[in-house]
Amino acid sequence: MKLKQLHRISGVAIAAFLVLHLSNHLFALGGPALHITVMKYFRMVYRFPPVEVLLLLCVTIQIISGLRLVFTKGFRRQPLYVIAQAVSGVYLSLFLINHVTAVLLARYDWHIETDFYFASGVAVHYPEKLFFIPYYTLSVLCAFTHIACAHYARRVELARVASGPDASAGFRREALLILGAGAIVTALIMASFTGLFYPL
Numbered sequence: 001m002k003l004k005q006l007h008r009i010s011g012v013a014i015a016a017f018l019v020l021h022l023s024n025h026l027f028a029l030g031g032p033a034l035h036i037t038v039m040k041y042f043r044m045v046y047r048f049p050p051v052e053v054l055l056l057l058c059v060t061i062q063i064i065s066g067l068r069l070v071f072t073k074g075f076r077r078q079p080l081y082v083i084a085q086a087v088s089g090v091y092l093s094l095f096l097i098n099h100v101t102a103v104l105l106a107r108y109d110w111h112i113e114t115d116f117y118f119a120s121g122v123a124v125h126y127p128e129k130l131f132f133i134p135y136y137t138l139s140v141l142c143a144f145t146h147i148a149c150a151h152y153a154r155r156v157e158l159a160r161v162a163s164g165p166d167a168s169a170g171f172r173r174e175a176l177l178i179l180g181a182g183a184i185v186t187a188l189i190m191a192s193f194t195g196l197f198y199p200l
C-alpha cells in the first residue's frame, strides 16, 4: 500500500473520532455539565478498548506517514494548498504528540479526570492561557485547513482523471466553505472553554 493511501485511510478513522470530539466540545456552549454528560456517552465509543487502541495506532500512523509525506514531497515552489497542507500537518504532528501524551499521562500517571475542566483550566488561568489558547485554537483551525486542502487536492485529482472542464473555481469555493465552517467551530469552542459565556 502506498504511504498516501495509508495516510488517507488512517485519516478517515481520525476524522470520524474528530466528529465526536469536536461536537462534544461544541456542547460546552450549553455549559460544563452538558459537555461532561455528552463526553460520558462518547467515551463508551472511543474508550472501548479495541476502538481506543485502534485510534491511538491511527494517531501514530498519521504522524509518521504525514511527516514522511512532507519530507519526501517538500513544499518549496508548490501551490498554496500543498504548502497549507504541509504546514497544518506539521502543526498537527506537534499538537497530537503533546495532546495525547498529556491526556494519557493525566489518566494513568497523575490520576486526574480529563473532562471539560482539564482543558478549560489551562485556557482560563494566567499565565498558562498564553500558551494554551493559541495551542487549542490552532489545533482546530489546522484540522479544518488540512481537511479543506485534502478535499481540494482530491477534487482536482479526480477532475484531471475525468479531464472535464476546469472546475477549480468551484473546488476553491468548497475549500473556503470548509475553512469558514472551521473558523466558526473554533470560535465557538474557544469562547466556551475560556469562559466567555459563563463564569469559570
Ligand code: HEM
Binding pocket: 004, 005, 007, 008, 011, 012, 014, 015, 062, 063, 065, 066, 067, 069, 070, 073, 085, 086, 088, 089, 090, 092, 093, 143, 146, 150, 153, 154
Ligand atoms: C488530524 C489528523 C489528520 C488527518 C485527518 C489527515 C488527513 C489527510 C487526508 C485525508 C489527506 C489526503 C490524502 C490523499 O490525497 O489521498 C492528507 C494529506 C496529507 N497529509 Fe494529512 N491528515 C492528518 C494529519 C497529518 C499530519 C500529522 C501530517 C504531518 C505532517 C500530515 C501531512 C499530510 C501531507 C503532507 C499530505 C499531502 C499528501 C500528498 O498529497 O502527497 N497529515 N491528510
Ligand code: HEM
Binding pocket: 018, 021, 025, 039, 043, 046, 047, 052, 055, 059, 096, 099, 100, 103, 114, 115, 116, 118, 119, 136, 137, 139, 140, 143, 189, 193
Ligand atoms: C485537531 C484537534 C484535536 C485532535 C485531533 C484531538 C485528539 C484527541 C485524542 C486522540 C484524544 C485521546 C482520546 C482517548 O483515547 O481517550 C483526545 C482527548 C482529549 N482532548 Fe483532544 N483533540 C483535538 C482538540 C482538542 C481541543 C481543542 C480540546 C479542548 C479545548 C481537546 C480536549 C481533549 C480532552 C479534554 C480529552 C480527554 C477526553 C476524555 O477524557 O475522554 N482536544 N483528543
